[in-house]
Every structure is written in C-alpha cells, then in structure tokens.
Amino acid sequence: MTVLEKWTGKVNTVTIGATKAQGGGRSSVIKVGGEESLPFLFQEGAIANKPVIAYEIWDIAPVDWPRELIEPYGDVLNDSLEWAQKCVREYKAEMLCVRLQGAHPDFGNKSAEEEAEFISRLLKTVEVPLIIVGSQDDDKDNLVLPACCEVSRGERCLIGSASTDNYKTLAVSALADGHNIIAESPIDINIAKQLNILISDMGLGLDRIVMNPTIGALGYGLEYAYSIMERGRLAALSGDKAVASPFICFVAQETWKTKEARVTQQEFPSWGSESERGIIWEIVTATALLQAGADILVMRHPKAIEKIDKYIDELMDSG
Amino acid sequence: MPLSGLDIYKLLPKTNCRKCGFATCLAFAMQLAKKALSIDKCPYIAEESRKTLEEASLPPIKLVTIGAGGSSFEIGNETVMFRHEEKFHHPCGIGIIIEDTLTDTQIKFRLEKISSLRFERVGQKLDINLIAVRQNSDKKRFVEAVKLISSHTLLALALMSNDEGSLREALEITKDKKPLIYSATRENIGWISKLALEYKALLVVSGPDLESIPILTDELYKQGVSELVIEPQGQGLAEKIWVLTQARRQALKKSNRSLGYPILTVIDKDDFYDEAIEAATYILKYAQIILIKGSEVWQALSFLALRQNIYTDPQKPLQIEPNLYAVGSVNDNSPVLVTTNFSLTYHTVLSEVEASKVPSYIASINTDGMSVLTAWAAEKFTPERITDSINKFALKDVVSHNRLIIPGYVAVISGDLEEKSGWQVVVGPKEAAGIPAFLKNLV
Numbered sequence: 001m002t003v004l005e006k007w008t009g010k011v012n013t014v015t016i017g018a019t020k021a022q023g024g025g026r027s028s029v030i031k032v033g034g035e036e037s038l039p040f041l042f043q044e045g046a047i048a049n050k051p052v053i054a055y056e057i058w059d060i061a062p063v064d065w066p067r068e069l070i071e072p073y074g075d076v077l078n079d080s081l082e083w084a085q086k087c088v089r090e091y092k093a094e095m096l097c098v099r100l101q102g103a104h105p106d107f108g109n110k111s112a113e114e115e116a117e118f119i120s121r122l123l124k125t126v127e128v129p130l131i132i133v134g135s136q137d138d139d140k141d142n143l144v145l146p147a148c149c150e151v152s153r154g155e156r157c158l159i160g161s162a163s164t165d166n167y168k169t170l171a172v173s174a175l176a177d178g179h180n181i182i183a184e185s186p187i188d189i190n191i192a193k194q195l196n197i198l199i200s201d202m203g204l205g206l207d208r209i210v211m212n213p214t215i216g217a218l219g220y221g222l223e224y225a226y227s228i229m230e231r232g233r234l235a236a237l238s239g240d241k242a243v244a245s246p247f248i249c250f251v252a253q254e255t256w257k258t259k260e261a262r263v264t265q266q267e268f269p270s271w272g273s274e275s276e277r278g279i280i281w282e283i284v285t286a287t288a289l290l291q292a293g294a295d296i297l298v299m300r301h302p303k304a305i306e307k308i309d310k311y312i313d314e315l316m317d318s319g
Numbered sequence: 320m321p322l323s324g325l326d327i328y329k330l331l332p333k334t335n336c337r338k339c340g341f342a343t344c345l346a347f348a349m350q351l352a353k354k355a356l357s358i359d360k361c362p363y364i365a366e367e368s369r370k371t372l373e374e375a376s377l378p379p380i381k382l383v384t385i386g387a388g389g390s391s392f393e394i395g396n397e398t399v400m401f402r403h404e405e406k407f408h409h410p411c412g413i414g415i416i417i418e419d420t421l422t423d424t425q426i427k428f429r430l431e432k433i434s435s436l437r438f439e440r441v442g443q444k445l446d447i448n449l450i451a452v453r454q455n456s457d458k459k460r461f462v463e464a465v466k467l468i469s470s471h472t473l474l475a476l477a478l479m480s481n482d483e484g485s486l487r488e489a490l491e492i493t494k495d496k497k498p499l500i501y502s503a504t505r506e507n508i509g510w511i512s513k514l515a516l517e518y519k520a521l522l523v524v525s526g527p528d529l530e531s532i533p534i535l536t537d538e539l540y541k542q543g544v545s546e547l548v549i550e551p552q553g554q555g556l557a558e559k560i561w562v563l564t565q566a567r568r569q570a571l572k573k574s575n576r577s578l579g580y581p582i583l584t585v586i587d588k589d590d591f592y593d594e595a596i597e598a599a600t601y602i603l604k605y606a607q608i609i610l611i612k613g614s615e616v617w618q619a620l621s622f623l624a625l626r627q628n629i630y631t632d633p634q635k636p637l638q639i640e641p642n643l644y645a646v647g648s649v650n651d652n653s654p655v656l657v658t659t660n661f662s663l664t665y666h667t668v669l670s671e672v673e674a675s676k677v678p679s680y681i682a683s684i685n686t687d688g689m690s691v692l693t694a695w696a697a698e699k700f701t702p703e704r705i706t707d708s709i710n711k712f713a714l715k716d717v718v719s720h721n722r723l724i725i726p727g728y729v730a731v732i733s734g735d736l737e738e739k740s741g742w743q744v745v746v747g748p749k750e751a752a753g754i755p756a757f758l759k760n761l762v
Contacts, residue, residue, distance in 0.1 A: 001575060003568040040557045041564060186692070218621065219440060221663060221690070223628040226603075227403040234401070257752060259670065260620065270435070272616025280595055284621045287599040288628075307592045315557045 005044055009239035011035040011295075012207050013048065014180055014246055016095070017129025018156040023178075025155065027127035030095055032210070032295040033246030038233065039293050040315045045237075050316045051290055053297045053305050054095040054131050055087040056252055059110070059118050060102035065300075066262045068278045072302045080118065081125045088126045091305065097131035097298045098122060103144045104135035112147035120151040131158040131248075131298070133182070142169045149173040158182060158248075158296075161212055164195050171202045182248055184212040187224050189232045193243045200242075210296065211245040217254040217261075218285040225249070229292035246295035255282045256300060279304045287311065322375045324352035330368035331361065338362050379570045380579050383546055385412065385449065385521055385608075386475025387497040392448050394548075394607040395581040400567060403633050410630040412608040413598070413622065414449035414477055416585075419456045419464035426464060429614065430471050436619040441637055441666045445623040451477035451501065451610050458485040465489040469496065477501055477523075477610065483510050490518040499523060499608075501583075502550060508535060515544050523583050525550040529562045533577030540577075547580045548608060556600065559584070563605040581607035591618050598622045602629060637662035638688035643712040644669070647678030651719040654679045654761055656747065656754070657705060658726060659686040659694050667751040675755035680717065684708045691726045700729060702736040709740060724761075727753075 013034040018024025030052055037045030061078045062070070076082040080098075087093040100115050102108040110118075119132065132148055134141030145159060146169060160182025162170045167183070174181045183199055185192035192211050200206050213232065215225035229247055236244035255261050260271065261278035271277060282304040286297050290312070299305045328348035339360040341347040350356050351372070358364060358372050382396040392412055399405045415433050417426060430450075438445040452468055454461040461480060469476060469492055477499040478489045486500065502523035503511045515522040522544055526532045529551045536547055553562035566582055569575040584606045588594045594613045601609050602625050631637060641660045645653075646669065658668045660683045672679050684705055686694035694700035709723070723742045725733065727749035737744045748757050 001569055001573060002565060003572050040560050042557060043561055219624040219628065220667075222625070223402070223631055223633070226629070227401070227633055230401050231403055257750065259667075259752075260624075270438070270616070271620055272618075276591070276615070277617040277620070280592065280617055280621045283592055284595060284599045284625055287596050288603055288625060291600060291603045303592075307596060310593075311556075311596050314555070315560075317555070 005038075005237075007036060007045055007237040009235075009237045009241070009244055010045075011233070011236050011246055012209070012241075012244050014158075014207060014210055016131070016156060016158050016180060018154060018178075022156070023154040025123060025127065026129050028094070028129065029156075030129050035233075035293070036237070038237070039291050047316075049295075051295050051297065051312055052094055053299050053309060053312075054097035055091065055093040055305065056097045056099060056250075056298050056300050057083050057087060058099050058101050059115065060108055063101065063107060066256065066278060068261075068275060069256055069300055081121060084122055084126050088128055091302050093128060095129050095131065095296075096122075096126060097133065099133050099135075100141075100144055100148070101135050103140050104137050105140060107135065109140075110144075112143045115144045116147040116151045119148045123152055123155060129157070130155065131160070131182075131296070133160045138166045142166065145170055146173040149177040149179055152179070153177040156180065158210055160184065160210075160248075162195065162199060164191060164198065167195065167199055168202070171199050171204050174208070175202065175204045180208045180210060182212050183209050183245070184214060187214050187216075187221075187228050189213075189228050189235070189243060192228075192232065193240070196242050196245060206241060206245060209245045210248045211243075212248050212250065215249050215251070215254055215285075215289060217251075217258045218281055218288065219260060220254065220258055222285060222288055226288055226292045229289070229294070233293040247289075247293055248296040248298065249286075249289045249294045250298045251286045251289065252282055252298060252300035252304075255285045279307075283307050290315075322352065322372070324349040326375075327351050327372065330364070330371060332363045332365075334363065336363065374576075378579075379574055380567070380581065381545070381547070382409075383521060383548060383581055385497065385499055387495060388473075390448075390473045390475055391497065392475065397567065397605075397607075398571065400564075400571065402629065406632040406634065407630050409607065410626050411602050411606055412448035412475075413619075413626070414451045414475075414608060414610045415447060415614050416451045416453050416479070416610050416612050417464070417468060418453050419461045421464075423463075423467055426467055427471065430468065432614050433474075434472070436614065436616060436623075438620055438623060440624060440627060441662045442639065443627060443637070445627060447474065447619065447623075449475040449477055449499070449608075451479050451499075452489070454480035454482065454485055458482060458488065461485045462488045462492070466492050469493050475499070479610075481507060483507075483514070486511070486514055490514060490520060494518050494520075497521065499548065501525075501610075503535060503539065505531065505535065508538060512539055512542050512544050515539075515546075516542070519546075521546045521548060523548045523550050524580075525552065527552050529553070529565055529578070532566075533575070536577045536580065548583045549578065549580045550583045550585070556597070560600065560604050563601070567605045583608040583610065585610045586612070588612075591615050594618065595621055599625050602626050636688035639665050639683060641683050641685035641708060643714065643717065644681045644683060645678075646672045646681060647676070649678040649680060651717065653677075653718065654722065654724055654758060655682055655714065655718060656680070656724045657682045657684060657709075659684055659689060659691055659700060661686065661688050661690045661694070664690050664751075668754065671751045671754035672758070675758040677755075677758040677761075679758065680714075682709055682712060682714065682723075691728050695729050695732070700732075702732050702739040705732075705736060706740040709742070724757075
C-alpha cells in the first residue's frame with residue numbers, strides 16, 4: 001500500500017570552501033544540496049548532504065540587535081575577527097556568513113578597499129568556509145563585493161546577493177574568482193527560475209548557484225516562503241533543472257526584527273518571558289524552513305543554533 | 320476517491336426509465352459525478368450500489384468533532400499534501416497533558432496557566448484546544464484529577480489511561496463533553512471499544528507503526544466504532560515524518576479508508592525548545608492533534624502562530640475591510656498613515672501606531688489583501704487607487720491638514736501621488752518598527 005513518489009530530478013550540489021590542496025585555505029569544505037527526495041523522506045531518495053547552519057557575523061558592531069541577542073556574544077561584537085573566532089572556537093561553527101553592513105552609506109560607508117582588507121584578514125583568522133553578503137545597497141555592493149571576491153580568489157566562497165535587477169557585476173566577479181553566488185528572488189518561483197537562467201547564461205553554472213527565496217519570519221509571512229520553497233523543490237525533483245538549486249534562508253535577519261522577538265515581558269505581559277521568546281521565534285522559523293527544503297540557514301542566537309543543529313542531526317541519524 | 324461518471328453509470332440500473340428527470344442513466348450518472356444532485360432521485364438503485372456510491376462520496380479523511388458545546392473543534396477532512404495545492408482545512412488541535420500525579424493545587428495552577436494561553440494575532444484568536452489527563456496513579460487519584468479538571472475548564476478533554484475501571488469512571492464524569500479516549504491498542508481493543516460505544520466517546524487508535532493501524536481501525540469499524548483518531552508511532556523523528564506523510568498519502572491517493580482518520584501525536588520531550596521544535600514539525604507534517612506537556616506562554620505563542628500561518632488559505636490572504644481607521648483619541652490634526660488592506664501589514668502598522676501613543680489615522684487601501692511591495696508591483700497600490708480611496712473615505716472632511724504618510728518602500732510614488740491627490744506626501748519608514756520614532760519626530 002505504501003505510496004512512493006518516483007522523482008526524476010535532483011537538487012544541484014554546490015561546494016563551498018576550498019582546502020589548501022584545492023587552492024584555498026579552508027580546513028574543511030561544505031557541500032549543500034544534492035537531495036533526491038523531499039525533506040527527510042529518506043525512503044524515496046538519497047539525501048546526500050545535511051542542511052547546514054551558518055553563524056551570521058557583521059563587519060561592524062551590530063546595529064539594533066536586542067539585548068537577548070547581544071548577551072551571549074558580549075564584547076566580541078565590537079571586534080568582528082574576535083566575533084568570528086568565538087563562533088568557530090566556542091560554538092564550533094561549521095560556516096560563517098559575514099554581512100558587510102558597514103559598507104552601507106547609512107552605516108559607516110566603508111570603502112571597497114577597507115572591506116576587502118577585512119575579508120582577507122577574516123580568511124586568515126578562521127578556517128571555515130565563508131558566505132559573504134553585501135549591505136543591501138546595490139550601488140555600493142557592486143563596488144565592495146567584486147573587491148571581496150578578488151581578495152578571496154580560490155576560496156570558493158558563497159557571495160550574495162544577485163537579483164534580476166542587479167546580477168551582472170556580481171556574476172562576472174564570482175566567475176572570475178571562482179566563487180558561488182546567491183540568487184535572490186522576491187518570494188516568486190518564476191523569478192527565481194528566470195534569475196538562475198540569466199546567471200547561468202553568463203557562464204556561472206547551476207552548480208554554483210544557491211537560491212535565496214526571501215523569507216518572512218514566523219507570524220510574518222513565513223507561510224509564503226514555505227509554500228514557494230515546497231513548489232520549487234517539487235519542480236526540481238520533477239526534473240526542472242533551472243530551479244534545482246539549494247536554498248539559503250536568512251532566518252535570523254527576519255526573526256530578530258519581529259515584535260515577538262523584541263518586546264519585553266514588561267511591555268507585553270501576555271507573551272511571556274523575552275529571554276526565551278526571541279530564541280523560540282528563531283527556532284520555529286528555522287524548523288519550518290528546514291521542512292520546506294532549506295539547505296543553508298543563516299542564524300544568530302547560539303542557543304537557537306544549538307537546538308536546530310541537534311534537530312538536524314536527529315533527522316539525519318534516523319534516516 | 321471520487322468515482323467518475325462512467326464508474327457511477329455501471330452502478331445504475333441502466334434502464335433509462337427517466338424517473339430521475341434525465342433521458343438516460345448515463346446523463347444522470349454524469350450529473351452525479353459532478354455532485355450536482357443526489358442518488359435519491361433514482362428509485363430503482365440497488366441497495367448495494369447505493370452504499371458504494373455513498374462511501375465513495377465520503378471525504379478521504381474523516382471529519383471528527385472533539386468535545387461538545389462552545390469549545391468543541393473539528394479536525395480531518397484534509398484534501399491535499401501541500402498547502403499550495405488548495406489549503407489545509409482544519410487547524411491542528413493542540414492539547415496540554417496534565418499528569419494525575421500532581422497535587423490538586425498544582426493542577427489548579429497548571430489550569431490557570433493553560434487558560435492564559437490565548438493570543439490575538441492579525442485579528443484572529445489563537446487558543447489551546449484541549450486538556451489531556453494522563454494516568455500514572457491509581458484509579459482513585461485519576462478519577463479525582465479528571466473530576467477536578469473537568470469542573471475547572473471548558474476545554475475539550477482527552478483521557479489517557481489503560482485501565483478499564485478508571486476510564487469507565489472518568490467517562491461517567493465527562494460523558495456530556497464528548498472526550499477523546501487515549502488509546503485503543505491491539506491488547507485492549509476488546510474492552511476499550513465497548514467503552515467508546517457506550518459513552519459515544521472518540522477513540523484514539525495507537526500502534527507502533529503504520530501497518531498496525533488498519534487492522535485495528537477495520538476491527539473497530541466492524542464493531543460500529545468509526546469516530547476515530549489514529550496514532551501511528553514510528554521510531555525516531557524522520558521515521559515519524561515518513562509515517563505521517565504515508566498515512567495522509569494513502570488516505571488521499573489510494574482511498575485507504577482504514578487510514579482515513581485524523582492523526583494524533585504525543586510529544587514526550589522534557590526541554591521546552593525541543594518540545595516546540597517537535598510540535599512545529601508535526602503541525603507542518605500532517606498531525607491533526609498534538610498532545611504536549613509544556614505550557615510556557617512563549618512556547619505556545621510560537622506554535623500557535625505557526626499553526627495560524629500554515630492553515631491560512633494561500634488563495635485568500637487575510638484581509639481587512641479597506642477603511643479609514645482611527646487609533647487613539649484623534650483630532651483633525653492627527654497624522655494619516657496610508658497602508659494596504661493585507662491583514663498582516665495593517666495589524667503590524669496598527670500595533671506600532673498604538674505603541675507610539677500618537678493618535679493617528681490609518682488609511683487602509685483596498686489592495687486585494689496584498690502587502691505593500693507586492694501590491695505596488697501588481698499595480699494595486701498606485702497613486703490612482705490611493706487617491707480614489709482617500710476621496711471615498713472623505714479624508715478632507717476628517718482632517719484639517721493635507722499630509723499623507725506613505726510606506727518607505729513605495730517612496731517612488733510620492734511625486735505622482737502628490738499630483739493625482741493634491742495631498743502633500745511624506746515618506747514614512749520602510750519597516751513598521753520605525754513608526755513610533757517617526758511619529759514622535761513628526762509631532
């Protein structure tokens with residue numbers, strides 16, 4: 001009676017990081033994607049790689065992070081390299097996602113040279129594979145990200161984000177310097193597909209693209225991303241190669257700006273203790289995205305990461 | 320699985336007697352397949368065929384009502400594997416387990432805590448649905464606990480016991496509440512099915528794996544117990560997801576009636592975060608009742624919000640009535656914030672305006688329930704639409720100034736909007752979180 005789905009497609013495998021032997025300086029390499037089945041349904045197809053969590057760090061002291069999020073990190077938040085080291089040494093981060101927020105005109109307007117210098121020091125400080133994302137100011141990112149691509153040539157980073165309005169500069173750099181790219185689409189599987197085609201037409205293969213479907217946090221449109229990801233994954237498994245890219249989800253960025261993650265119990269007595277509320281918001285958002293097919297989760301709170309890491313292990317072990 | 324017109328035709332007398340109002344049995348069968356009319360129109364249908372037709376028209380997953388009166392709730396009748404295919408219909412019931420080993424004072428404290436697990440989000444009320452009393456002590460204590468809980472809560476009840484005498488007394492106390500009995504197994508099916516029949520209670524059917532369930536549900540069905548909820552257990556989390564997925568798939572795709580019942584899962588984790596992760600997993604993957612021990616407010620808020628998200632109709636985003644809404648004690652000088660009529664957007668703006676303590680008007684424009692950027696891209700949040708709406712709201716008669724505040728994300732429309740509406744446009748913050756600071760600076 002068992003109903004087995006027969007999938008003909010498979011999610012592309014993207015390799016992030018390069019060891020010394022491979023021309024980089026990382027101590028490990030992370031493969032994402034490669035699923036031949038829906039999330040955690042091992043009975044229908046292989047799930048070659050486990051989903052991975054990247055710790056989010058910034059190039060400047062974080063702006064507008066609530067107390068709950070600042071507390072576990074403490075003083076290292078003022079020194080990005082120490083911050084990176086704490087993630088790797090103390091929390092055993094497998095991957096870091098560095099956000100170059102300081103390049104944004106409103107947040108310090110750091111120059112491309114400064115950011116490139118920072119990235120090259122970061123690469124010397126930690127040995128885990130890197131995700132590098134810009135400041136979300138397109139003009140500035142088009143100056144900063146190519147410089148960062150260049151100093152990290154051969155390290156096979158994951159760099160983002162490209163969008164349909166702005167993908168050429170980044171695609172050219174990623175191609176020239178041997179990196180992977182994040183293709184960002186606004187909760188729309190057709191645009192995601194179109195962008196994948198545009199980027200691969202420039203010569204950057206589908207095995208070097210990771211899709212950011214754009215997510216909403218729990219209670220803030222999470223269900224839209226959930227269903228878009230399910231639809232994308234079903235299309236991929238049914239053989240549509242142009243949407244068969246792994247998903248990256250910026251979990252923390254969305255959850256920690258919600259009211260539920262921020263207000264204190266004093267302001268909102270009926271919502272319970274804020275010490276756990278923000279963490280659970282990040283955790284439940286991540287849980288849902290994993291069940292929709294997320295391959296990389298970018299997260300912040302060490303407790304939330306610890307719990308989701310354990311969850312992933314439990315899911316992968318029992319399969 | 321619904322029958323085709325041709326399948327139905329084969330069950331009809333094929334006499335073309337025209338008593339049903341159609342020229343031929345085939346024409347009648349086609350109408351039946353469309354569910355346009357009832358089989359009762361055919362006076363000559365064989366009893367056997369009528370039964371086949373009726374069974375075929377039953378939903379593949381049975382709709383079950385738990386509890387009685389105001390706090391009863393329905394589960395089941397699900398039709399799809401993925402919410403984008405249609406929608407998930409009946410939000411998964413969440414129940415909190417209370418052990419009978421607690422003292423009366425502890426039980427009352429727990430009940431009080433549970434009664435505080437009520438939230439309002441985007442205009443909807445979110446609640447816990449039931450309380451499950453679990454037996455770990457002797458009959459006397461279990462029955463006392465059931466009595467205490469039953470008299471202190473209006474929520475639906477589940478009785479978790481494997482002792483016939485204890486269950487019988489507990490059912491006697493709660494018989495008017497249509498409780499859920501947990502649970503029938505291969506070992507106790509003999510006596511527990513009789514109790515379920517006698518007290519018209521709902522029965523959970525538990526088995527260590529998916530294969531063990533149909534044997535029990537078929538047996539119970541024969542005995543006349545068909546108000547069932549199933550609990551296929553499975554080892555480990557991934558195995559459990561597989562089992563729950565299979566149960567729904569087999570019910571929907573293979574019309575497996577023996578598995579065509581709502582699914583219940585019990586979570587037995589001690590850490591509050593682990594508990595919430597597991598609850599979230601089952602909410603997403605096809606559970607229709609979840610029983611859980613933890614009753615922390617922040618925990619409940621998280622999984623009730625997830626349930627609300629997942630059970631939202633993807634074709635019909637939650638909307639509010641487009642209108643001019645006054646927040647606080649407004650006067651004709653109060654600022655006017657323009658936003659969409661997407662419920663989430665409106666309520667997010669509303670809560671920030673409330674937090675700012677600056678009395679304001681919110682002009683909710685009809686964007687067919689789309690959020691700011693989506694509506695803008697779909698040309699439903701255009702200068703024309705906004706102008707029409709504020710004219711319709713007679714905004715000119717309400718305020719004496721001529722300033723409109725628009726969301727930062729649609730700053731590009733300000734010039735056009737000023738021209739079309741004749742109002743002065745002020746660009747507000749991109750994120751609602753920036754509203755309080757923005758409004759305070761404005762004043």
